[in-house]
Amino acid sequence: MIEHDVLIVGAGLAGLRAAIAATDAGVDVGVLTKVHPVRSHTCCAQGGINAALGDDDSWEAHMFDTVKGSDYLGDQDAIEVMTKDAPRDVIALEHMGCPFSRLENGRIAQRPFGGAGFPRTAYAADISGFVILHTLYEQCLQRGVKFYEEWFVTRLVLSPEGKAAGVLGIDIRNGRLHAVRAKAVICATGPSSRVYEGSSNSVDCTGDGAAIAYRAGLPLMDVEFVQFHPTGLRNGVPVTEAARGEGGVLVNAEGDRFMKKYAPDKMEMASRDVVSRAEAQEIAAGRGFPGGFIHLDLRPIGAERIKQSLFQVRELSMEIAGVDPCEEPIPIRPTPHYFMGGVKVDVHGASPACEGFFAAGEVSCISVHGANRLGGNSLLDGVVFGRRAGEAAAVYSRGLARAPEFPQWALPHAEDEIKTLVDRDEGERHAGIRKELQALMLAKAGIYRSRESLSEALDGVKALKERYGRVRVDDKGRLFNTDLPQTLETGHLLDLAECICAGAMAREESRGSHARSDFPERDDGEWLKHSVYTWTADGPRVDYTPVTITRFQPEERSY
Amino acid sequence: MRAVFDISRFNPQTDRAPRLQRYEVELPDGATVLEALIEVQDRHDGSLAFRRACRHGICGSCAVRINGCARLACSAQVSTMIEQAAAMAARRRGVSDDQVEVGSVPVRVEPLGNMPVIKDLVTDTEAFWRKVRRVRPWLDPADPQRDPERDAERPQKPVEWDKVAEAVLCLECGVCYSECPALSASPEFIGPTALAKAHRYTVDNRDVAAHSRLHELSGEHGLWECARCYLCSERCPKHIGVREAITELGELAYDEGLRSDPGAKHAGAFVDSLKESGRLNGARLPMKTNGIFWTLSHAATVVKIARAGKLPALHATPIERHDELKRVIARTEADEDEA
Numbered sequence: 001m002i003e004h005d006v007l008i009v010g011a012g013l014a015g016l017r018a019a020i021a022a023t024d025a026g027v028d029v030g031v032l033t034k035v036h037p038v039r040s041h042t043c044c045a046q047g048g049i050n051a052a053l054g055d056d057d058s059w060e061a062h063m064f065d066t067v068k069g070s071d072y073l074g075d076q077d078a079i080e081v082m083t084k085d086a087p088r089d090v091i092a093l094e095h096m097g098c099p100f101s102r103l104e105n106g107r108i109a110q111r112p113f114g115g116a117g118f119p120r121t122a123y124a125a126d127i128s129g130f131v132i133l134h135t136l137y138e139q140c141l142q143r144g145v146k147f148y149e150e151w152f153v154t155r156l157v158l159s160p161e162g163k164a165a166g167v168l169g170i171d172i173r174n175g176r177l178h179a180v181r182a183k184a185v186i187c188a189t190g191p192s193s194r195v196y197e198g199s200s201n202s203v204d205c206t207g208d209g210a211a212i213a214y215r216a217g218l219p220l221m222d223v224e225f226v227q228f229h230p231t232g233l234r235n236g237v238p239v240t241e242a243a244r245g246e247g248g249v250l251v252n253a254e255g256d257r258f259m260k261k262y263a264p265d266k267m268e269m270a271s272r273d274v275v276s277r278a279e280a281q282e283i284a285a286g287r288g289f290p291g292g293f294i295h296l297d298l299r300p301i302g303a304e305r306i307k308q309s310l311f312q313v314r315e316l317s318m319e320i321a322g323v324d325p326c327e328e329p330i331p332i333r334p335t336p337h338y339f340m341g342g343v344k345v346d347v348h349g350a351s352p353a354c355e356g357f358f359a360a361g362e363v364s365c366i367s368v369h370g371a372n373r374l375g376g377n378s379l380l381d382g383v384v385f386g387r388r389a390g391e392a393a394a395v396y397s398r399g400l401a402r403a404p405e406f407p408q409w410a411l412p413h414a415e416d417e418i419k420t421l422v423d424r425d426e427g428e429r430h431a432g433i434r435k436e437l438q439a440l441m442l443a444k445a446g447i448y449r450s451r452e453s454l455s456e457a458l459d460g461v462k463a464l465k466e467r468y469g470r471v472r473v474d475d476k477g478r479l480f481n482t483d484l485p486q487t488l489e490t491g492h493l494l495d496l497a498e499c500i501c502a503g504a505m506a507r508e509e510s511r512g513s514h515a516r517s518d519f520p521e522r523d524d525g526e527w528l529k530h531s532v533y534t535w536t537a538d539g540p541r542v543d544y545t546p547v548t549i550t551r552f553q554p555e556e557r558s559y
Numbered sequence: 560m561r562a563v564f565d566i567s568r569f570n571p572q573t574d575r576a577p578r579l580q581r582y583e584v585e586l587p588d589g590a591t592v593l594e595a596l597i598e599v600q601d602r603h604d605g606s607l608a609f610r611r612a613c614r615h616g617i618c619g620s621c622a623v624r625i626n627g628c629a630r631l632a633c634s635a636q637v638s639t640m641i642e643q644a645a646a647m648a649a650r651r652r653g654v655s656d657d658q659v660e661v662g663s664v665p666v667r668v669e670p671l672g673n674m675p676v677i678k679d680l681v682t683d684t685e686a687f688w689r690k691v692r693r694v695r696p697w698l699d700p701a702d703p704q705r706d707p708e709r710d711a712e713r714p715q716k717p718v719e720w721d722k723v724a725e726a727v728l729c730l731e732c733g734v735c736y737s738e739c740p741a742l743s744a745s746p747e748f749i750g751p752t753a754l755a756k757a758h759r760y761t762v763d764n765r766d767v768a769a770h771s772r773l774h775e776l777s778g779e780h781g782l783w784e785c786a787r788c789y790l791c792s793e794r795c796p797k798h799i800g801v802r803e804a805i806t807e808l809g810e811l812a813y814d815e816g817l818r819s820d821p822g823a824k825h826a827g828a829f830v831d832s833l834k835e836s837g838r839l840n841g842a843r844l845p846m847k848t849n850g851i852f853w854t855l856s857h858a859a860t861v862v863k864i865a866r867a868g869k870l871p872a873l874h875a876t877p878i879e880r881h882d883e884l885k886r887v888i889a890r891t892e893a894d895e896d897e898a
Contacts, residue, residue, distance in 0.1 A: 036684070038731055039610075039618045092707035097698025097765065099720060099727050106714030124727070130617055131727055138697040173677065202612040203597070234589075237615045316615055319634060320589075431601035474605025479572055480678040483605035 001406070004030035004146070005397040006390070007182035009153050009167060009209060012040035013129070013379060014361025014386035015188035016136035018349075021390030022186075023143045027397050032148040032169050032180060034204065034485065037137045041190050041202040042382070045129025046240035046312060048121035049093075049383065050376035051086035053108060057118045059083040064552055066377060069115040069271045070340075070370025071512035072528065072554035073222070073547055078366040080550065081347045082377075085384045090122050093383065098135040100124050101309070111309075112245040113375045115271035115559065119245075121376040126240050126312045129379060148180075152485040153208060155414055156185065156216040156357070159404035164356035166406055167212075168414050172485060175478025177418060179411045183397035183404070186389050187213060187343060187359040188382075193226065194489075195497050196336035196446070197438035200229050200238040204489070209363040211492030213343045214499070218353050220533040221365040221545075223341030223496060224503035227373055227513045228447050230275035231296050232335025233320045239296060239313050239332060241375035243325075244268040246309060248298040250279070251329065252287040263559035270559035273372040273513045276334035280447045283333065295329035334447060338362065338378060340369040340513065344532060349389025356396060356404065360389040367530065370547075371512020422484065427472035430490040437464050437490075441497055449504050450518045458501040462539075465494050499540045503531040506542050524554050560586050562637050563662075564595060566607065567669040568679050577676065581665060586637055592668065593621050593632035596680075609680035616796060619730030622737070623680050624669040629737040631796045632668070640666045671737035673746070687736055690749045694757035694775065699768030719764040726759035726804060728797040735791035735801050747780040751791035751801045754782055758804035761811065773812040782808050783822020814895075824848050834888055837878035841871035 006022045008015045011033035022029045033040070052062045062083040067074055094100055094108060101109045101124050112119040124131045140147075151169040154177070159165040166181040192207025193199040214220050230250075231239040244250075250268050252258045262278040263270035270278075279294045288294060298306055298313075303326035306314055310325075317323055317330045342365040345351050349358040349366075361382040368381055437460075444457035468491060475483035509523035510516050529544040562584055569577035584598045593614055600607045610620040614633045621632040626643050644664040649656045674682035700713065735751040742748050757776055761769045776782045782805055791801035813823055828847035832840040846854045854861075864870050878884070 035610075035612055035618075035620065039612045039620045041613070041618075043617050044613050044615070088707040091710070091712050094712040095700075095705050095707055095710075097700075097760075097763070099715075099723050099763075100712075102715050102717050102720050104717060106716045106719075108712050125724070127617070127728070134727070135698075141692055142695075142697040202618065203614060204612055235614075312617070320615070429601075429605055431605075435601075475608075477570065477572070477606065479570060480608045480681050481606070482600075482608050486605075 001179050001181050002030070003181040003403060004028050005182065006030075006184045006186060006393045007032065007166060007180055008186045008188060009033070010040070010188035010190055010361070010363070011037035011137070011147065012042040012188065012190050012361065013133060013136065013382035014389070015186070016133070016140055017383050017386030018186050018188060018360055018390030018393070019145045020136065020139050020143065021387045022394040023145055025391055025394035027394045030146045030148060030180070030182070031140070032151045032153060032167065034150065034152045034172070034208070036149050037140070037147065038134055040133060041205050042133040042379075043130040044200070044202060045379050046126040046238070047113065047242040047245070048111065048123030048128045048376050049090055049132070049379040050113065050116070050120050050374070051090040051122060051380065052083065052118070052120055053087050053090065053110060053122065054118070054120065057120050059086065061117055062086065062120060065116045066368065066374055067370075067552045068557060069372055069374040070367075071273075071372055071522065071557055072524070072549075072552075073225075073367065073370030073511060073530070075367050075548040076550040076552065077548045078347050078368050082368050082380060082384050086380055089380070089383045089387060093132055093135065096135050096139050098124070099131050111242055112269065114241050114244065114269045114275065115266070115374045116376070121242070121245070123242065125308070126242060126310050132379060132383070152488070153189075153212060154418075154488060155410070156187075156212045156218075157406060157410045158216055158354065160407065161404070162354060163404040164354055165404040168411060170485065172482065173480055175481050177411065177415055179406060181403050181406045183400045184356045184358060184393040186349065186393050187357070187363055188361045188386060188389075189363045191362045192339045192493075192496050193336045195438065195441050195493050195500065196226070197442040198232070198236045199336040199438075200232055200236045201337070206489035206492050207339070207363070207496045208489060208492050209359065210342055211495045213357070213359070214495060214533070214535050216354070217535060218351055218357065219344045220499060221341055221344040221530050222367055222371075223339060223499045223533060224507055224531060225340040225371045225513045226336060226500065227272055227338040227340060228276040228334040229337035230272055230279055230334055231332040232337075233316065233330070233332060235320060236335045237316055237320055238335060238337065239317070239330060240310070241272070243296060243298055243310055243313055246305065247301040248296055249300060250275070251295045251297055252282045253289050254287055256287070258282050258287070266559035271372055271374060273515075274559055276447055277515055279334050289331055291331070293331035293333050296332045297329040298325040299329070336442065336446070338373055340367070340371065340373055341365045347385075347388065348392035349385055350392055350396075358389040358393050360385040371514060418484070421471070421487070422473055422476055424470075424472045427470040428467065429474060430468070430471050430487040433464050433468055433471065434490045434493065437461065437493060437497055440464075441500070445501055445504055448515050448517050450516060451505060454501050454505040458498070458505065461494060461497045461501055465498070468494055499533045502540050503533060503542055507531065528554065560588055560590065560637065562586055562595060562641060563665040564599070565665040565667045566596075566599065566680070568607070569676050570678055571676070577669075579667065590637045591633050592625055592635040592637055592640060592666070595637055596632060596668070608678045617730065619732030622671055622732040622734045624671060624737065626667050629671055629734040629794055631732060631734070634796060637666065671733050673737050673739060673742045674733070682733070684733065687733055687750070687752065690753040691731065691756055693749060694753050694772060695768065696756040696760060698760060698763065698766050700765050701767045713765045715764055722762045722764075723759055725799055726755060726762065728799055729755050729759065730797060731756070732796060734794050734796055738790045738794050740788055740790070741784055741786040745780065745784055748784045749776065749780055749782070751785070751805065754785070754805045754808060755799060755801050758808055761808060769811065770815055773808065773815055773817055776808060777812045777817040777820050777823065779820075781820065782812065783820045821848050830888070834885060836875040837881045837884045838875045840875050842873050
């Protein structure tokens with residue numbers, strides 16, 4: 001059996017940062033990932049990473065912006081940790097070789113981002129996530145970290161006393177299912193937004209880590225909060241917030257800079273939930289462009305700066321929308337983008353429900369983003385809490401003489417399950433179920449929800465789960481079978497969708513990204529609390545836990 | 560839009576050789592080849608294997624050969640590829656483009672070249688990544704013990720950043736590696752991707768490992784094995800001047816005195832030859848490139864060439880206005896020394 005002190009699942013920003021931290025702490029690390037590390041979704045992050053680096057900025061200011069951005073649902077102790085650690089973690093990335101864009105004096109440059117009172121987003125043109133991902137991967141190469149590339153995790157395995165004992169994973173290349181044993185498991189599998197149609201996420205962002213943790217009995221938190229990025233191209237590929245930070249404006253079909261109605265001070269630089277809702281309202285009121293678009297006009301930035309700092313955006317606009325943003329506005333619309341919720345963990349990435357289980361990055365919920373994440377805080381979340389989880393997992397694993405008991409039955413049991421699935425000759429394939437799910441979730445559990453729409457969504461998800469129970473795979477072979485993992489992914493999406501619908505239906509208020517048309521106001525008296533989801537055979541049980549408030553009392557939120 | 564594809568299918572456990580399988584798919588206008596592959600997998604045949612992730616040209620997963628040329632499937636428009644397939648067919652048949660109806664020729668999709676195929680469009684990238692690792696692709700600074708709690712970032716001026724800006728864009732997608740004819744001829748050649756990566760760190764002002772990296776690259780199957788065809792630069796989906804980067808590595812290595820590889824000697828012999836006469840000295844060039852033992856071991860060939868009366872003179876007659884050329888060379892060398 002394969003065995004490591006610390007086993008990391010996922011090799012994006014958080015996973016790789018954890019791998020570096022744990023390796024540097026002197027423990028043996030293995031990283032299991034379903035795609036080669038540099039193919040991870042982190043490479044899609046364009047705009048940058050927030051840190052109060054400037055002498056005239058402060059972590060307190062960064063903390064306040066983040067708390068306000070979260071619509072006061074973020075836990076302030078965790079946000080304090082993140083904003084305090086931000087400068088040293090961004091500097092550490094530079095020390096590792098990350099090519100940040102620079103000022104004339106050679107120091108790291110920073111640009112303005114939405115919902116922030118200060119230009120504190122460090123960046124590398126508009127390929128920030130991409131260069132950070134490659135830098136971290138190369139640091140792992142230097143350290144000789146062991147990677148299991150193109151392995152698909154199917155299950156989190158707990159010891160009889162309920163400690164994390166390892167995972168089961170399929171080596172996609174030969175189809176073999178393996179037991180991987182570890183003293184500590186760090187889950188860093190990234191996003192889940194493929195629950196929705198038109199998502200900005202990579203095709204494989206299917207919430208695998210969240211789903212396997214949930215199925216193993218670990219609680220999820222706040223998954224009803226799904227961020228829509230305000231500026232997605234027709235196929236969901238996002239245009240970075242930096243495009244507005246650098247001076248781009250939003251215009252409706254009447255030629256009106258409509259954000260003045262919704263956020264008179266910050267305009268386009270209000271937080272993402274505010275801007276996405278404004279766009280949705282303009283489109284619904286018939287003030288959108290044909291096909292349901294808003295125009296993002298970058299011409300105020302000037303062609304030279306666009307070509308230098310937003311070159312990828314320009315290329316994508318030309319390729320996907322057929323417009324050169326130096327010459328014409330780009331048609332955009334809100335696109336499902338980010339899960340504020342995830343596996344519930346503390347500021348060390350540790351699960352309160354399962355010893356030895358850690359999570360970091362988008363799959364986790366600490367919660368630093370509350371009901372709405374600020375742009376530039378996701379890379380930061382991944383790098384700060386990836387490092388912290390790596391350090392904590394190393395300490396924890398050093399405290400164990402041997403890995404917790406790995407139940408003998410786990411592997412053969414899972415092998416049987418997979419065999420049953422692969423041997424089934426009748427039934428429908430997963431792709432149709434996935435497409436229906438995504439369309440349903442976008443239509444009924446999207447930017448605006450109501451009891452009625454969510455109840456339809458929940459019924460629909462249950463019906464799809466029923467159909468999924470009889471799903472069939474086309475590929476019966478073992479060699480690089482991608483049909484099987486994709487089918488399992490669709491099962492993960494269904495579980496998460498069910499949680500989103502249940503939690504969103506229960507939460508009778510509007511807060512951050514969760515906008516109930518039947519409950520349009522925030523209700524701090526009743527709902528200033530986190531939703532906690534626990535798996536049961538009948539669907540998710542939703543409980544609540546208080547929000548940690550330290551410095552900033554909830555106020556009315558306007559931009 | 561209805562589109563026809565010939566997609567390479569191969570399962571080495573059951574097939575003797577790859578075969579092209581035809582698929583007809585219905586696609587929305589503006590669809591990419593990647594969307595077409597996903598459509599085939601979703602609706603026609605779930606056993607088709609290919610890699611994909613971001614679908615907008617930044618993760619580097621979906622590089623395949625389309626109509627014979629390596630590129631990212633996610634940035635190849637189906638309509639453009641259909642036109643290309645027809646135009647290429649016209650050329651093959653020796654007829655004008657309008658003789659071949661657009662849409663009548665399937666778009667061919669095959670795995671990358673210069674890599675073994677695992678299944679269908681999925682290649683084995685083990686050697687590819689091993690070569691990338693060989694160039695030690697990480698920052699090797701003078702002060703590795705910098706502490707992020709105390710120490711500021713290492714300065715890098717915008718002009719210095721500009722030097723790495725293009726190089727850091729490398730997706731490591733394998734397109735250049737697939738197309739490289741030097742690799743086809745010499746599979747151990749380190750290849751364009753690893754060289755581009757080496758260049759990225761070698762020109763970074765914060766890095767001090769240039770010499771050791773260049774030393775590693777100046778040996779057998781290193782940078783001098785490049786055939787200078789420029790296909791890597793031409794095909795790079797991020798428009799990186801890969802061959803230009805290799806040129807720069809060669810110059811840096813030469814200037815560092817790393818001249819033992821026949822490739823480096825060949826480059827030196829060219830310059831000597833130009834200084835001497837302004838002509839390429841066909842007699843001395845192979846001797847200087849390959850050394851005295853090689854020359855002696857090829858004595859029989861030399862005799863044969865001499866008998867045929869084709870042996871070039873050891874001393875070439877200088878070209879007209881050779882003085883001017885010499886001044887150009889001297890000036891160039893002086894400029895380089897100054898830089």
